[in-house]
Ligand code: MIC
């Protein structure tokens with residue numbers, strides 16, 4: 001049988017199931033990663049499983065999201081994470097070292113391995129020929145405890161790249177082109193596999209950019225082959241011995257093919273407020289810009305910083321623009337410094353921020369009132385930048401620089417000659433901000449007062465009754481359900497407190513109403529729960545008593561998180577029935593038997609609506625038990 005790159009890697013790590021699209025499979029997970037804002041919960045869950053050491057080949061804990069030290073809370077979280085890492089055999093990446101996905105790609109990613117990460121952009125490592133998947137913290141905790149990861153075998157969509165990018169057009173434009181075609185839900189339950197003669201023209205960091213933002217299509221992951229370019233990158237990182245070749249069989253069949261002629265790609269821009277609202281830069285040229293932010297796990301590699309430096313050389317940014325640059329890693333920053341390429345950034349007037357996520361998740365640099373902000377990031381959902389009325393556009397580093405110089409959205413091709421840049425044959429390496437756990441470490445794990453125990457939940461009753469607490473439209477993101485930003489993110493380790501902010505930007509009364517009414521239901525449109533992997537977006541509603549979400553369709557990670565915390569994800573079998581339910585309607589649902597089809601009685605309207613429940617037997621057991629943690633704990637205890 002002929003196999004794609006994705007199938008080859010999956011086959012090597014298959015623990016259960018058949019590799020047929022739509023079938024449930026279980027994957028053995030070799031590496032895991034967490035970051036601070038999903039990590040505290042993931043490690044509380046891991047600790048609750050009672051396993052003495054992680055059972056993976058390698059587990060990593062990064063601190064990159066919530067770096068502000070405006071009170072004790074974030075620092076206490078970081079200290080807790082460091083303590084857990086030392087105790088359970090996890091590599092700890094200290095605050096200031098860089099963004100998890102960038103660091104992982106540089107120092108740990110290896111072709112043909114599997115990675116599960118509690119962050120939705122974990123697929124960045126697909127640029128190295130890995131199956132790298134984003135998941136909720138509980139699934140990552142389970143993987144650290146040695147459990148396989150269950151998922152629906154995706155279909156493999158081949159993205160055929162031909163030709164070569166033109167000057168001033170880069171990897172970000174390629175993925176924006178893909179997003180334009182696929183939209184924010186076109187990749188659901190698919191793996192985007194890149195192939196064709198254009199692949200070899202892209203460096204590993206460029207492949208990382210493309211794989212990173214495949215997440216925005218809803219895809220399970222994205223993957224590139226591992227070739228000589230991969231080998232060269234690994235050699236530069238002093239890890240050539242970890243290289244293996246990985247290539248699809250000749251004449252392999254993809255379930256669908258999307259063709260991208262790299263020669264024809266032009267500078268693109270995603271307009272507010274969705275990553276798939278993509279247009280050519282030329283269509284919005286001349287729009288005045290207030291802020292430009294370069295960085296994030298999508299565009300902060302040494303490749304990107306080098307091009308930014310070359311383009312800024314001898315230039316000054318517009319007096320009306322605030323330009324920030326957050327390097328993806330200390331390695332990228334250090335290499336830039338060593339070659340003198342940091343200097344043009346400083347000279348131009350750019351504000352160099354910490355090596356972290358920073359403005360991407362609303363940790364600082366909120367734009368001005370009704371400000372236009374151009375960002376090289378991957379998400380521009382309303383409110384994510386920190387202000388509700390900002391207009392955030394997503395662009396390549398090239399377009400970002402051109403616009404920062406002129407003060408208006410500018411086609412970068414107007415900058416003149418495209419500078420030649422190349423990655424070093426040997427990167428300057430320094431791993432001294434990774435702390436390796438030693439076998440002697442049995443340290444006590446310090447827990448600050450803001451770190452609260454995990455709430456526990458009762459098994460699901462046979463009948464679910466209650467009111468529709470909130471009715472929403474299409475593409476509700478987890479940023480809508482539980483936003484990021486400085487105030488709320490410091491509460492990630494404290495479910496009772498963070499739950500008060502559930503849907504706060506949509507309806508300030510939601511949390512109090514939910515508690516008052518003893519919980520109830522949420523109704524959503526298509527692609528409910530897109531975006532971040534934060535399980536808080538399921539756990540907080542659960543804490544407030546939400547029993548089921550009825551939507552037209554769900555995003556993959558959020559649906560898994562709902563199941564993990566015992567909330568039923570139901571879909572309308574007839575989409576028009578969505579209009580037959582209003583906020584405030586009283587619903588009643590018999591869930592004694594979790595059949596594929598269930599009947600929801602609308603007591604207010606005296607109607608019945610059929611809904612579908614597409615869960616595996618295992619998922620049904622989890623949801624019935626009131627969540628996954630109890631199930632895993634019981635299983636682990638038997639093994640000990
Ligand atoms: C994001 O980009 O939304 C985040 C912040 O990285 C999240 C994780 C989180 O909410 O902590 C993600 O993408 O999963």
Ligand code: SF4
Pocket residue numbers: 065099119121296297298356357360361377378
């Ligand atoms: Fe961090 Fe932004 Fe990447 Fe999320 S998308 S991991 S917040 S840089």
